[in-house]
Amino acid sequence: MSNSSNIILGVLAGTAVGAALGILYAPDKGENTRNKISEKASATKDTLAQNALELKDKVANTIASEKETLDNRVENILSDVSYKTEDVITTLETKLKQLKAKNRSLQKTS
Numbered sequence: 001m002s003n004s005s006n007i008i009l010g011v012l013a014g015t016a017v018g019a020a021l022g023i024l025y026a027p028d029k030g031e032n033t034r035n036k037i038s039e040k041a042s043a044t045k046d047t048l049a050q051n052a053l054e055l056k057d058k059v060a061n062t063i064a065s066e067k068e069t070l071d072n073r074v075e076n077i078l079s080d081v082s083y084k085t086e087d088v089i090t091t092l093e094t095k096l097k098q099l100k101a102k103n104r105s106l107q108k109t110s
Contacts, residue, residue, distance in 0.1 A: 005055055012051065016044045 019040045024033065 008051055012044070012048060
């Protein structure tokens, strides 16, 4: 998980704990306190759900971006290998011609 995700989760957890403690120590009737806790829990749940969706979207976008980058890198590597292969083949063909010419000259002198 990234550092910003950890910070967001820490802030949310701290907010939830602070709100719960504030409600518990506030002088109010039990029923009102339970309602406040329920409302805060519901709001926190909604906030966490929204943050989870945003985090999921960020992860999906990052994965898509990295996949595209990886695809481009692989394509570039394959292209480089293709050019180098052509160079090797050309060099080998040149050497083969030279060896054939040398072989022909050796066969004529024999």
